[in-house]
């Protein structure tokens with residue numbers, strides 16, 4: 423019998439439970455994907471961690487996924503995701519890459535030094551707003567700069583409802599300050615460009631208590647956690663942290679709702695533009711431009727909104743085209759099979 427209490431500490435909730443059929447309830451074993459490698463995945467279950475060879479059916483799994491195994495530890499199926507982040511795979515390929523699945527809270531890290539960048543922050547906000555997750559902005563390296571207050575104000579102006587904290591990721595008070603989001607069974611993903619302090623924060627949170635955790639961790643020999651690939655680690659608080667190695671490029675696609683939500687102010691203004699299809703360029707009666715002139719909205723934010731919209735539309739359409747192609751190929755295959763059967767029958 424599956425121990426659902428242990429599963430709850432791994433992030434199992436009624437959302438997943440209700441997806442089980444009666445038969446699966448008694449026979450299947452739910453496990454959570456902790457890391458994905460080319461030929462194997464490691465999973466956490468109510469009886470501990472183990473790894474499984476990857477079969478073609480498991481090709482689309484992401485870290486954080488819940489999957490069902492049979493009594494022989496064979497893969498049955500993927501459970502529907504509560505939330506999921508994906509980006510366009512870097513390079514020229516028009517492919518998607520899953521960043522994480524079933525996350526409750528996203529910590530978006532942005533350093534306060536010369537890399538501080540509101541446009542990039544808006545890009546990450548668009549990504550998280552397209553999924554059902556709580557968002558917290560962490561402004562790191564607060565110990566290195568003296569303009570923390572101004573930066574906090576600028577970020578709060580992006581969205582007054584956001585939780586924003588400035589911190590030194592090496593300081594021992596991080597665990598306490600972040601504790602509202604780090605309860606047992608909660609899943610957190612760290613997002614942010616390379617060098618913003620994701621690994622440092624992971625290390626600080628991991629060593630918050632000197633306690634052995636049943637987590638999967640990689641050690642560099644100095645007792646330090648290092649990120650070489652995406653993996654789920656259990657923090658002393660009982661929360662599950664998904665550390666992602668530095669993302670050099672976060673290309674958006676399929677984020678229509680994310681844009682509408684991250685830029686709700688501009689979308690609201692657009693409703694007052696004279697023309698329904700106003701591009702907020704040179705059109706007369708543009709409410710967005712009026713807001714810029716009055717200082718209510720920054721030109722920077724509008725430019726970034728237009729840029730992310732173009733990028734999202736481009737990447738989304740290429741994805742849609744690919745899906746359509748796959749669909750028509752699928753139809754063709756079905757037709758061939760049907761014809762063959764008819765041929766056999768005749």
Ligand SMILES: Nc1nc2c(ncn2[C@@H]2O[C@H](COP(=O)(O)OP(=O)(O)OP(=O)(O)O)[C@@H](O)[C@H]2O)c(=O)[nH]1
Nearest residue numbers: 562563590591592616617618619620621622667668
């Ligand atoms: N002073 C100070 N240094 C920090 C802070 N956060 C990170 N650093 C330093 O910044 C450098 C980069 O931090 P990492 O934790 O490796 O950054 P990362 O986000 O994990 O980078 P990737 O692994 O490339 O994605 C390290 O030298 C850290 O010691 C901070 O809050 N204060």
Ligand SMILES: [Zn+2]
Nearest residue numbers: 695700702708
């Ligand atoms: Zn307009």
